[in-house]
Each structure stands twice: as C-alpha cells, then as structure tokens.
Amino acid sequence: MGDVISTHLDEERRGIITACTRQVMEEFGRVYKQQYAVALFNSVRFEIEGGASGQSQLLHRSDPLQDKSIFSGDLFQYLEENKKWRNRFIYVADSYNISYYENKLAHDRGLHPKGVISCAGYKVLSSMQEYLELLSHSLPGVRAKAGDSPFLKCASPFLLVLWHPYARHHYFSVRTEKEQQKWLAVFQDCVRHANSGLPEENRVLTPTFTDSIRLYRQGKGHYGTWDMMCGDAARILANLVMESLYVELRSLIGPRLKGKLPQRQRDWMLISDAMYRQVIAHTQVQYEALVQAAEVERPSLDAAFRKDMDQIIASKEQVYGRIRAMMHTRLEQVLRTSVQPYITSMLEDLMEPVSRGFYEVRDVLFRELVDLSKNTLNDGGAEALGKHMERLSMLAFHPVKMRSCYEKVEQLSLEGLQKRFDVSSPSVFTQRAQILMREQMDNAVYTFEQLLHQSLQGQSREQVYKTVQCCQDRVLKKYDYDSSSVRKNFFKEALLQLIVPYMLKQLYPAYAADLPRFRELIFEDFSRFILVENVFEEVILHSVTKDIMTAVKEAAVQRRHNLYRDSMVLNNSDPNLNLLEENPIDWASQYGGGEGHTRGANRKHKQIVSMIQLDGMGPVPYGSCMEVPGVEEIPEESERQLAEELQEKPLATAGDLHRQPLTPTQQTAPKSPGSPESVEEIRQLISPVREVVVPLSEEGESVLSREMVPLEEGEQIKAITSVKEVLVRNSAVASAIQELDTAVLGEDDGEGLVEYAVDSDVELGQPFTGSGPQHHDDSGFQSPTNEHGEEEKPWPIAGRYKAGAAVVDPGQVMVTLEQESCIL
Known part of the structure; x- marks a missing residue:
C-alpha cells in the first residue's frame, strides 16, 4: 500500500x-x-x-446530548493493510464521529482509538451493487463489467460501506439483517450531522x-x-x-x-x-x-462604519436603484418566461x-x-x-x-x-x-x-x-x-x-462589463462595505422573493398542506x-428509574440506542478482537513463522507452574499492558494457562465446574486437570501425594471460601451463568454494555460450593484454557 x-x-x-x-x-x-x-x-x-422573525412556541435546549453517547457495539471491519476482516468495537460519541477500537476493553480503559472517521461528505451504502456502481466511475474511461469481481470479499451478506469521492472508503460487516439496519440508521445520522453545515x-x-x-x-x-x-x-x-x-x-x-x-x-x-x-x-x-x-x-x-452608518446605507440604496433600473426590463422578462411558470x-x-x-x-x-x-x-x-x-x-x-x-x-x-x-x-x-x-x-x-x-x-x-x-x-x-x-x-x-x-x-x-462603472457612485471610505457584485445579487434576490412569497401564501390557503396562514400568529401564549x-x-x-448523571472526567455516558442481542448468543464481555480468515485463507508470513516457533517447544508443564507460584503482588495488582518479548509470552497469549485454587469433595474429587471459572473474552476451558492426576503417574512421588491428600481432608470442616488468582493484564468481565441470552428491544435507550462496569457487584463465588469443602494447596489443580477462534 x-x-x-x-x-x-x-x-x-x-x-x-x-x-x-x-x-x-x-x-x-x-x-x-x-x-x-x-x-x-x-x-x-x-x-x-432588528430583524422580523416569528416567535417560536416551542422551547430549545442548548446542549441536548450532554452526558450522552449515540451508539456502540462490535462489528467486523475490513483492514486494507492485510486484506482481512477483524472484529472491532465501534463507539459513536455525541460529536457523531465514529471511533473504532481493538476491543471494548481498550475503550473502557481510555486508550486511543485505532482510528476516527469524520463522516462529512460520506455516503452510507448497504449493498455491494451500490458500491460497485459508484466505484466504476473512479478511473477515467474505464467502466466495470457486470461479471467483474470486486477486490473486496465480504465476510457476510450484510455489508455497510462508507463511500467518499476523495477520501478513503471504510468497510464494515455484521451478522444479521437487524444489526445492519440499526448500524445503517446510526451511520446515516452521523453523515447527516456532519453535513449540516457551519454553525448559524x-x-x-x-x-x-x-x-x-x-x-x-x-x-x-x-x-x-x-x-x-x-x-x-x-x-x-x-x-x-x-x-x-x-x-x-x-x-x-x-x-x-x-x-x-x-x-x-x-x-x-x-x-x-x-x-x-x-x-x-x-x-x-x-x-x-x-x-x-x-x-x-x-x-x-x-x-x-458605525460613525457613518446612515451615509453607507443611503449610498447603498442609491447604487441599488441604479442597477435595478438598468436591468429591470430583462429581469422581468426572465422572471415571466423562465421562472414563474x-x-x-x-x-x-x-x-x-x-x-x-x-x-x-x-x-x-x-x-x-x-x-x-x-x-x-x-x-x-x-x-x-x-x-x-x-x-x-x-x-x-x-x-x-x-x-x-x-x-x-x-x-x-x-x-x-x-x-x-x-x-x-x-x-x-x-x-x-x-x-x-x-x-x-x-x-x-x-x-x-x-x-x-x-x-x-x-x-x-x-x-x-x-x-x-x-x-x-x-x-x-x-x-x-x-x-x-x-x-x-x-x-x-x-x-x-x-x-x-x-x-x-x-x-x-x-x-458584468457595466457593473464597474457603478463603483464611481460609492465613496472610497464606503467601498469596503458596499460591493457592486453583492448589490447586483440583492436586486435579483428581492425580485424573486416577491414571486416565491406569493406562491407560498397561496399554498398555505390549501388545507391539504396543513400550513398556518401568516395572519394567524400566536404571541406569548405561554x-x-x-x-x-x-x-x-x-x-x-x-x-427514580435510574441514577442521575455523575460528574467528572470518568463519568459514564448513557447510550441512546440500545444494543443488539442475538438469539442464542450472549454479549461478549469487553468486546473482541478476533480475526475472520482472509479470502484466500492463506496465513501471513509472520503468522507462519509464529506457528513454527510455537511447535518447537511444548507448553509449560504442571510442575513448572507448581514450582513458580504467583506472588501476592502478582495476584492483586494487574500488570500494565505491554508487548510480548519472548516465544513463551506469545504462547501464553495464544493459549493462556490459568491456575485456580479449588476445593475437593469428601471423596477427594475436585468440585470445580466449567461455569465456575471466570474467563476472559476469546477463552474456553480446554481441560480441568488435577496436579494429582499428573504427578501420580510418577511412582516416586505417589506416596507423597496420598499423604498430602490425607492431611488436607483432615483439616477444618467449615465452609471453605475459594480464592483465585489470575495471571492476566486485563480485568475479568462478569460471567454469564444464565441459561439464555439477555434480550433488549429497541424501545430502550440504555446499552446492556453500560448496565454493568463500575457499578456491578462482585460475583458471589463462595455460595456456589457445597458446605464442608476443604481448601487445598494451589499446586494441586491446574486449569488449562485455550483461546477460541472465531470464524464468521
């Protein structure tokens, strides 16, 4: 590129x-x-x-969008850099600029967006046919044929394109027609606002x-x-x-x-x-x-001009009368033959x-x-x-x-x-x-x-x-x-x-050739405030305005247009x-009905348009940055190199995790985000391994279930493996493990509280334990993504475990998580 x-x-x-x-x-x-x-x-x-202006009966507020945002959500964006579709989090603020982030977590943390789109001059297209029709005029003397395939391969049938005659085009894709219609309305509103003109x-x-x-x-x-x-x-x-x-x-x-x-x-x-x-x-x-x-x-x-206001107005009226007299005959002829009909x-x-x-x-x-x-x-x-x-x-x-x-x-x-x-x-x-x-x-x-x-x-x-x-x-x-x-x-x-x-x-x-001679009628001190070309336009403007006002008044009399007559004026009715x-x-x-707006730099903006919730799918915590495979499904050169490096060494064993436990600082304070510097760190990002302390049942079996592990976006549980199951294969330490189990099960029988430590540099979203997705209709203005966040309460973990379960050493159980790929 x-x-x-x-x-x-x-x-x-x-x-x-x-x-x-x-x-x-x-x-x-x-x-x-x-x-x-x-x-x-x-x-x-x-x-x-003073100007003659009618009095409005309705009130007007100065800042209607204070503490508000228009819309936000996830959709797929086509990247010109690598010719691939990638999931992005889109945020439309009260400025109607479209900001796109790596994921929702990046937005919530206040990071800079990947890019911001100012929609001035754009058109929103919802089909490839519309886009190709406009694109066919981009090169001189070249027209696309009906059978030509576009350079853009859509990730789904529901496409959204931001087209501009000069600027870069932006391509988005969503999963359902309902999402497409909602995003289409939002993008069109962004374009409409950006094209509304300069402030009056x-x-x-x-x-x-x-x-x-x-x-x-x-x-x-x-x-x-x-x-x-x-x-x-x-x-x-x-x-x-x-x-x-x-x-x-x-x-x-x-x-x-x-x-x-x-x-x-x-x-x-x-x-x-x-x-x-x-x-x-x-x-x-x-x-x-x-x-x-x-x-x-x-x-x-x-x-x-303040000290000579009257003289300037009189001089302008004199020039106005002379110009109107000069062009009166031809002006009236053009009006009668070419305008009034x-x-x-x-x-x-x-x-x-x-x-x-x-x-x-x-x-x-x-x-x-x-x-x-x-x-x-x-x-x-x-x-x-x-x-x-x-x-x-x-x-x-x-x-x-x-x-x-x-x-x-x-x-x-x-x-x-x-x-x-x-x-x-x-x-x-x-x-x-x-x-x-x-x-x-x-x-x-x-x-x-x-x-x-x-x-x-x-x-x-x-x-x-x-x-x-x-x-x-x-x-x-x-x-x-x-x-x-x-x-x-x-x-x-x-x-x-x-x-x-x-x-x-x-x-x-x-x-045009006769206008310069009218400048001689204007004093030199007034020449900056009286321009002959402007006066010429005012003559035409006033002549046309008379006919237009007559036509509008006649239309107001007709009941089908539902217009008030100019004689019907309401003054100070309230x-x-x-x-x-x-x-x-x-x-x-x-x-009631919600909390008032919070003030300060960290206040949460209420979202006007409700989020889309698909049947059978729950919202993804903090969004996602998962990639959709390219059209040719051929990995990039860097991706092949990474795959080869990951195959050179096996993943860390359970014994490695046991020998390197997390420190208290690592358990409580998340690390600042940074770039991976080694193959092990890259491997951890692709297939992260999480270590969790869980109780055992009276029979000595783990009571950990897949719903009990708080997962980050894109992760799934690959296996729940007890360290005991791994180490028991080694006969040299089998007896030591049995003694450790006996010691743990013999401790206090009170209700055990489970603590867990996660080696991650991101915050964990609240897991969704319900049997079905949450549904929100379009009548609501508040996004479900804004219903949690800073106000949400900690997930009550302890209540999910049976009474009398004992707490074991962290080295006993290992949970292996594997990142899930999303293919659209």
Whole structure:
C-alpha cells in the first residue's frame, strides 16, 4: 500500500498538490477579505435595526446530548493493510464521529482509538451493487463489467460501506439483517450531522465563508447548489481544491496504474485519500491564518462604519436603484418566461415529501406520548416517570426511531428541474429538511418536559395521567404551529437556492462589463462595505422573493398542506414557559428509574440506542478482537513463522507452574499492558494457562465446574486437570501425594471460601451463568454494555460450593484454557 502511494505521489506531484492548494487559497482569500467587511456591516445593521422573525412556541435546549453517547457495539471491519476482516468495537460519541477500537476493553480503559472517521461528505451504502456502481466511475474511461469481481470479499451478506469521492472508503460487516439496519440508521445520522453545515450562531464568520465559497465557484462558472458543502471549513475548502485537482491528477496517474481493474481501483482510492489528507492539512493552516488576519482588522472596521452608518446605507440604496433600473426590463422578462411558470411545480415537489416527513414526526411523538401515559398509569404514577422520561428525552437523537421520518423526506425528487436549474443533487435539500425535523422533535420533547415538570407537584396516579394528557395536547398544538413556520421558511430558502443561481447565470454575463462603472457612485471610505457584485445579487434576490412569497401564501390557503396562514400568529401564549428554558431536568434522580448523571472526567455516558442481542448468543464481555480468515485463507508470513516457533517447544508443564507460584503482588495488582518479548509470552497469549485454587469433595474429587471459572473474552476451558492426576503417574512421588491428600481432608470442616488468582493484564468481565441470552428491544435507550462496569457487584463465588469443602494447596489443580477462534 505504501509503495503504491510513494510511487505515484512522488515529490514532484506532491509539489503540484501544494502549489494548487496555495493558488486556490490565495484566490479564495481575496474574496474572503472583501466579504468579511460586508458581513460585519450587515451583522451590526441587523442588531441595530432588528430583524422580523416569528416567535417560536416551542422551547430549545442548548446542549441536548450532554452526558450522552449515540451508539456502540462490535462489528467486523475490513483492514486494507492485510486484506482481512477483524472484529472491532465501534463507539459513536455525541460529536457523531465514529471511533473504532481493538476491543471494548481498550475503550473502557481510555486508550486511543485505532482510528476516527469524520463522516462529512460520506455516503452510507448497504449493498455491494451500490458500491460497485459508484466505484466504476473512479478511473477515467474505464467502466466495470457486470461479471467483474470486486477486490473486496465480504465476510457476510450484510455489508455497510462508507463511500467518499476523495477520501478513503471504510468497510464494515455484521451478522444479521437487524444489526445492519440499526448500524445503517446510526451511520446515516452521523453523515447527516456532519453535513449540516457551519454553525448559524456566528453571524459574521459563517456568512463570510458561505458567500465567499459561492462567489468563488461562480467566478469559475459553477452556479447552483454544491453537494460537497459539508463538514468544517477546512474540509469544505479541501473539497473546493479537489474539485479541479482531482480530475487533473486522475488523468495523469490513472493510466500508469498496473494490474486488473479491481486492483487499479483500490490503488487509486488509496492515492486519492493521500492527496485529500495532504490538501486538508494545507487548507486547515491557511484558513486559520486567514480568519486570524480578518479578526485583527475587526475593531478598525467596526469603528469605521458605525460613525457613518446612515451615509453607507443611503449610498447603498442609491447604487441599488441604479442597477435595478438598468436591468429591470430583462429581469422581468426572465422572471415571466423562465421562472414563474415553474415555481408552483417546484414548490409541489418540495412540499409533498417534506410535509409527509413532518407529519411522521408528529405521529412518532404522539405515539411515544401515548405510551408514556399508559406506562405511567400502569406502573405507579409519578414514581414511574423516571425511566420513561429518560427514554423520551432522547427521542429526537434516536436514529432508529427517527428513521421512518427521515425516509419520508428521502423520496424528494426534482427530476425535470435538476438539469434546468443546475441542481447537482437533491441531497442538499433532503439533509437540511431532516436536520430541521430533528430540531423540531427535540424542541417538542423538551417543551413537554418543562410543562410536565412544572405541573407535577405530589399528584396521585390518576392526576399524573391527566396532567400528561394535558401537556401532550398543548405540545402538539405548539408543534403544529412551529412546524408550519419552519416548513414555510424552508420552502422559501430552497426555492431561492434553486432560482437565484439560475438567474445569475442568465443575467450576470450580460451586465458584468457595466457593473464597474457603478463603483464611481460609492465613496472610497464606503467601498469596503458596499460591493457592486453583492448589490447586483440583492436586486435579483428581492425580485424573486416577491414571486416565491406569493406562491407560498397561496399554498398555505390549501388545507391539504396543513400550513398556518401568516395572519394567524400566536404571541406569548405561554409567557411563564419561557422562564424555564434553561432549566434541565434530571428525571432519573428526581423520580427514580435510574441514577442521575455523575460528574467528572470518568463519568459514564448513557447510550441512546440500545444494543443488539442475538438469539442464542450472549454479549461478549469487553468486546473482541478476533480475526475472520482472509479470502484466500492463506496465513501471513509472520503468522507462519509464529506457528513454527510455537511447535518447537511444548507448553509449560504442571510442575513448572507448581514450582513458580504467583506472588501476592502478582495476584492483586494487574500488570500494565505491554508487548510480548519472548516465544513463551506469545504462547501464553495464544493459549493462556490459568491456575485456580479449588476445593475437593469428601471423596477427594475436585468440585470445580466449567461455569465456575471466570474467563476472559476469546477463552474456553480446554481441560480441568488435577496436579494429582499428573504427578501420580510418577511412582516416586505417589506416596507423597496420598499423604498430602490425607492431611488436607483432615483439616477444618467449615465452609471453605475459594480464592483465585489470575495471571492476566486485563480485568475479568462478569460471567454469564444464565441459561439464555439477555434480550433488549429497541424501545430502550440504555446499552446492556453500560448496565454493568463500575457499578456491578462482585460475583458471589463462595455460595456456589457445597458446605464442608476443604481448601487445598494451589499446586494441586491446574486449569488449562485455550483461546477460541472465531470464524464468521
């Protein structure tokens, strides 16, 4: 892998990448510097004049995922390094980044993950056919045939692929369809969150960046939406660089790749990932320097336009009127012939799937609240609210329960309009609508929490039920109003994103030569805050907005769209409710149903999505790192050498263990993890031998059973061998063994307590002694893996042995454990 990258990405080509990145960032930097002054001026003007914005009826919480994680569990990951599948522990934190570890124990110990995947720009695929279809376009002029076999051999039919046009692809596999559907929903939520855009709270940096990206691409002739506007600023800029660099280097390197088509595709993916990581490293540094330089000038810019605010506004309005008068005739002609006839059909294409999605959000919320009412009535009133409200509070961030809502919006299609209005993909609008749906669900749930908590004061079971019903009705009414407002704003923004770039593409080339003369109307001191190109866009924006507002108002009148009219405004319907907006509620600690959140660096995060439990299989303690055999089932060179070394010497005998007992320090303090330095240590890792002190029955036989030995993950009991059975074969010591047995059996007949010492550098998980696996349905938010851990009690070993059993010397019994291999 490294040879392929170093061969095709030599110093010369890496220099090309650096030079191209620097050139793009210099051009972008000039646009950014101009737009920063304009955005700062608009932000201050908005604060002074105030903006007309409708008042939300639902409350909004600032940090909904505090002390929460999304999902975690084991699945198989394909490793490019050795072309094998290996079991990994996946952890999705509240940042929605996907971290993968060697096993669960590594995560619980706080070790660094093997890798972290930022899902910005990715697509989640669940079949090999989808993946091959996208992969066939990776090399220029080469298309995969139907009979071509992929370079990836799946470990199971249930595949999950994270695909990116530039970055490395990630392959995962699970054992059942149920696992696949759950992981698919989680991964899609990670992608959705990463693609949600830059934070809107920053009214200067975010508009500056987005406007600069749009103007830069328009200068290159790219109008319309851009589906790679996802991730943080550095990744978006890297996508901007790769938009032109990728095609250039692909045509240069692609023909020089050797091997069959699957191998060439695989090599090109690795080369592209190396290019992308290099570009991100450059854009990150250069963008931070660009922002820092702009922030240094902020005080001087702020002081410059505050004293002349009125004059700047008047000068801008004068330029606006002149430009509008110049282009009025042609502007109206384009509107009448190319835009107005399509607004209604465009709005219908947007409204139908988006409205279905918001209806589904309401239905899911209603069903959950009804279940809450029934459970509260049946389980004992306010005391049962703890566990039910803990689950309900994270409903918006439960990917599985919200999936039915998201699927409604995924049916959005703009066929027939995409080519005309230069829409690369409807995914931009789909993901934006899904983010708004999640926000509205969380706002509704949070408002219900506040209303219910405000109304609960020592009520009986029947009164609690009535209170829940009352709060439910109030929240649903507020949701109907807010969802109507949110949808109308979404339709306006989406139509503007579709129409304005199209009109700019039609009108800007015709008036580009006339725009410089309008700069003469602007004073030099005001020229940094008034840009003629921005005013030109505002003229088109305001002209289109009038027609869009008319179309949305007409749609609101129709009952089938379920939109409130603009004349129906609810103001301060619950004035006391706004006072509780920053009052988080810990239902578990106040009403029972669980323990409250612990504070500190070592607090355990509650998991939103429940774990998968398969029929007939119990959860593996601390995960596993067991390997699935490769496709050719040929061991690596290092594996063959290791096998030969292990065959040279036999395993340690029982006498060796007896002559080298564990010290008290070794019995109590686990060793720090380290690398094996000898063949014996490697052998111990592969086939570990554990020594356990066990009692004997009155007949002199061991009462140790296979269920009594606490095993680590991947271990099984190969044999339970008494040291007596080994040594009795030697006639020279047979009499000594009989005397030792007689001495032991003659001691105190009281109940014997069993002590055991394990020579291991890991903690032992609690053994599962039940007859069947534990089952958890999707209605629970807490992972079974989090139900134990630090809070679990020691396993009562002594109670499992019959009374009167004696304690024998550690040298009498040896338990040999053999590591179990997992073949999927």
